[in-house]
Amino acid sequence: xxxxxxxxxxxxxxxxxxxxxxxxxxxxxxxxxxxxxxxxxxxxxxxxxxxxxxxxxxxxxxxxxxxxxxxxxxxxxxxxxxxxxxxxxxxxxxxxxxxxxxxxxxxxxxxxxxxxxxxxxxxxxxxxxxxxxxxxxxxxxxxxxxxxxxxxxxxxxxxxxxxxxxxxxxxxxxxxxxxxxxxxxxxxxxxxxxxxxxxxxxxxxxxxxxxxxxxxxxxxxxxxxxxxxxxxxxxxxxxxxxxxxxxxxxxxxxxxxxxxxxxxxxxxxxxxxxxxxxxxxxx
Amino acid sequence: xxxxxxxxxxxxxxxxxxxxxxxxxxxxxxxxxxxxxxxxxxxxxxxxxxxxxxxxxxxxxxxxxxxxxxxxxxxxxxxxxxxxxxxxxxxxxxxxxxxxxxxxxxxxxxxxxxxxxxxxxxxxxxxxxxxxxxxxxxxxxxxxxxxxxxxxxxxxxxxxxxxxxxxxxxxxxxxxxxxxxxxxxxxxxxxxxxxxxxxxxxxxxxxxxxxxxxxxxxxxxxxxxxxxxxxxxxxxxxxxxxxxxxxxxxxxxxxxxxxxxxxxxxxxxxxxxxxxxxxxxxxxx
Numbered sequence: 001x002x003x004x005x006x007x008x009x010x011x012x013x014x015x016x017x018x019x020x021x022x023x024x025x026x027x028x029x030x031x032x033x034x035x036x037x038x039x040x041x042x043x044x045x046x047x048x049x050x051x052x053x054x055x056x057x058x059x060x061x062x063x064x065x066x067x068x069x070x071x072x073x074x075x076x077x078x079x080x081x082x083x084x085x086x087x088x089x090x091x092x093x094x095x096x097x098x099x100x101x102x103x104x105x106x107x108x109x110x111x112x113x114x115x116x117x118x119x120x121x122x123x124x125x126x127x128x129x130x131x132x133x134x135x136x137x138x139x140x141x142x143x144x145x146x147x148x149x150x151x152x153x154x155x156x157x158x159x160x161x162x163x164x165x166x167x168x169x170x171x172x173x174x175x176x177x178x179x180x181x182x183x184x185x186x187x188x189x190x191x192x193x194x195x196x197x198x199x200x201x202x203x204x205x206x207x208x209x210x211x212x213x214x215x216x217x218x219x220x221x222x223x224x225x226x227x228x229x230x231x232x233x234x235x236x237x238x239x240x241x242x243x244x245x246x247x248x249x250x251x252x253x254x255x256x257x258x259x260x261x262x263x264x265x266x267x268x269x270x271x272x273x274x275x276x277x278x279x280x281x282x283x
Numbered sequence: 284x285x286x287x288x289x290x291x292x293x294x295x296x297x298x299x300x301x302x303x304x305x306x307x308x309x310x311x312x313x314x315x316x317x318x319x320x321x322x323x324x325x326x327x328x329x330x331x332x333x334x335x336x337x338x339x340x341x342x343x344x345x346x347x348x349x350x351x352x353x354x355x356x357x358x359x360x361x362x363x364x365x366x367x368x369x370x371x372x373x374x375x376x377x378x379x380x381x382x383x384x385x386x387x388x389x390x391x392x393x394x395x396x397x398x399x400x401x402x403x404x405x406x407x408x409x410x411x412x413x414x415x416x417x418x419x420x421x422x423x424x425x426x427x428x429x430x431x432x433x434x435x436x437x438x439x440x441x442x443x444x445x446x447x448x449x450x451x452x453x454x455x456x457x458x459x460x461x462x463x464x465x466x467x468x469x470x471x472x473x474x475x476x477x478x479x480x481x482x483x484x485x486x487x488x489x490x491x492x493x494x495x496x497x498x499x500x501x502x503x504x505x506x507x508x509x510x511x512x513x514x515x516x517x518x519x520x521x522x523x524x525x526x527x528x529x530x531x532x533x534x535x536x537x538x539x540x541x542x543x544x545x546x547x548x549x550x551x552x553x554x555x556x557x558x559x560x561x562x563x564x565x566x567x568x
């Protein structure tokens with residue numbers, strides 16, 4: 001098929017390569033140059049300005065904390081969902097559809113959804129009030145309650161972001177041949193052993209891509225935070241947004257962008273190395 | 284429900300009570316997780332339809348009392364809402380068109396040809412995944428002003444295509460792999476040109492998958508907040524509009540905005556639910 005006209009595949013990929021070169025590679029280089037230059041000369045002045053900013057340390061800490069809390073919980077819930085749904089015959093389609101609904105929900109919308117629950121006269125306070133836990137409306141989303149605000153943001157992120165992990169993991173589980181499980185059962189492996197020794201290693205590729213995707217997205221967290229806490233909870237992308245739109249300082253915004261990219265790349269490399277997928281051991 | 288049929292097979296080896304209590308545990312877990320997903324959406328819908336008074340009812344019951352469509356319609360009539368809704372549709376339309384037009388040929392090339400540079404191309408596509416792509420909108424502000432693309436839905440559509448294109452290329456590769464090569468070769472034997480064979484044989488078979496990919500591209504664009512907010516001032520998309528007016532809007536407007544963002548995507552996810560797992564099975568390889 002390739003012998004007579006070898007240029008065909010190149011013709012087919014050319015438009016997308018050109019597009020990605022223009023709108024992915026060029027802005028990437030631009031961002032790095034913008035971040036590391038000052039008046040046309042290489043300089044670390046912007047980086048210095050970022051690091052000495054009052055919100056910098058807080059935004060780094062908040063973003064990392066959120067990622068560390070949110071991603072493992074999402075993986076755990078998604079694995080539980082996958083394990084549950086594998087035991088269901090009829091109704092499986094409906095259950096999976098319900099669980100994938102948050103896949104179509106933006107982080108901004110997720111923030112607004114949880115705002116309706118957690119605001120002062122919201123449903124969460126109403127529930128606590130009717131149970132007699134609180135006497136009057138408590139506030140969860142102000143700068144005076146940083147821990148509650150953190151939990152609220154984490155809950156909203158877990159609510160929204162678990163669906164994508166679940167879809168990838170269930171897709172991975174669907175590819176695991178039944179024989180593996182049956183064989184393990186015959187040799188007397190209990191459910192836990194089966195899960196840890198058979199299922200988990202076999203869905204490693206799915207787990208890896210779910211982790212990469214979710215971690216990169218977690219470092220991008222922004223709108224959910226803004227909808228719930230406004231400026232009370234600085235995160236990296238939020239700071240980049242403020243430097244760009246409020247302060248009109250594109251260079252410092254670019255340094256934030258570079259920092260986020262470095263963190264995302266590092267996380268990706270760590271996952272690729274730690275969860276090395278051995279092609280020979282795949283089903 | 285399937286409880287009887289399933290437990291019937293299990294009771295053969297285990298005591299009946301043990302098996303049925305396990306079934307009970309399973310189904311209550313499933314029900315709890317379904318509620319975890321659905322109840323918050325129901326509650327924000329109550330907030331959106333409850334209006335100004337609804338926000339201050341205390342304590343709330345969570346029952347649908349005192350709701351009507353009126354507050355939501357009032358929200359729609361607010362200046363900028365309908366326009367930003369249309370802008371979102373426009374940007375998403377551009378994203379869908381571009382990511383399929385550019386991504387599907389690449390997916391076809393990956394599926395059907397062996398060529399030098401194939402692995403490098405795949406690497407480029409996968410590499411985009413390790414980057415927070417929306418952030419690349421930051422330096423684009425300057426070039427977009429120069430090109431007259433700043434504050435236009437075309438500009439937003441272009442950057443959203445960067446997000447959707449790698450996904451479209453990988454997924455369409457999987458879809459074209461699923462169309463048997465033999466059918467295409469048979470068409471050639473019967474005198475079709477390559478182009479004819481593609482449009483008469485391959486395209487109809489690949490169409491449902493490509494539609495599903497398009498829907499995903501739509502959802503990606505529809506939900507994107509950061510790039511859209513950075514690249515627009517007056518021609519805001521719905522997400523960008525809501526983000527900028529957020530701090531000065533009353534609560535029930537925020538909830539109405541949230542509901543408006545959620546509804547189309549939920550419908551779309553429902554429309555492509557059959558393809559969800561196949562697509563992610565492919566694209567996560």
